[in-house]
Amino acid sequence: MMRDGNMRADSVRLVGAALLLVIVPMVVVKTVLAASPTGGASSAAPDGRTLFAVHCSSCHGTSAQGSKIAPPLINAGAAAVDWYLSTGRMPLAYPEEEPARKESAFDRREIDALVAYIDSLSVGSAGARGPSIPTVDVRAGDPVHGRQLFAQNCQSCHGSDGEGNSVGFGWLAPSLYEATPTQVAEAVRFGPGIMPRFGERQLGRHDFDSLVRYVVTLKAPDDRGGFPLGHIGPVTEGLVGWIFGFGILFLGIKLIGTKT
């Protein structure tokens, strides 16, 4: 009896140890991959020109001049490029795909490099270009004023709670619950798709700060009050990986420790 029990405990220990050997590296790899989604060497500064050639030129043309299947990006403006990349809407997998919010294919440094490269292709006067990435100071904004501005300018398309709406012609005004302050600011200033653009004349500094402040407080009912982890993208994945991994580790440890 005793021997039998010990043997069983031994094999349980062995299985547990094997489990740990497999799972620990898996979790580590997953976390590392999540931290750099393209899996590239993270120490070297990303090169915007190369990233563009690999990920964008097939549709937008080798010098961003546009093609039959995609618009030119010359003079699109840094706000638009940053917004399309940080919200994961670009790159598309195929030209007919509807741009939609998803996890970004690039990390922050890669996005910055792409934005800088595409911006460097700009021609003509500053007035001929789309807006640059706006700065916004949400703490300086007045949420009550922001709420009024939202009701006047945004609610008709995005819904009174910012939950999103179908606005016709196949367009969806998406939910505003996931946008970061910068993404809200960018969308307001450059106006993606059929959304109007709101320049400095329509929304001055204080209006702008107030509106963005109000919009980022709009959250799904179960997610109100605070900035959830979802806003930091890849890091969340890593975290989930770790938590999941530790769950299994814990199970493994329990297994090893099991008395028979």
Ligand code: HEC
């Ligand atoms: C498979 C084809 C495809 C690829 C690859 C692609 N795009 Fe696009 N892109 C499109 C299409 C099509 C549109 C127009 C979408 C629309 O308006 O519905 C677009 C629109 C855009 C816009 C908005 C332009 C404007 O002025 O409205 C930006 C910015 C953009 N793409 C950036 C990029 C960047 C940067 C990359 C590379 C990381 C990229 N795209 C890769 C097809 C592509």
Ligand code: HEC
């Ligand atoms: C005419 C309808 C319309 C109005 C008015 C409008 N929007 Fe939009 N908005 C859209 C559409 C359509 C999109 C999606 C565009 C796309 O995906 O290319 C959008 C996208 C956005 C996004 C991006 C959400 C994301 O996924 O990151 C934000 C933020 C936003 N709008 C904020 C606003 C704010 C704030 C106002 C008011 C100042 C406003 N919108 C007014 C139609 C509208």
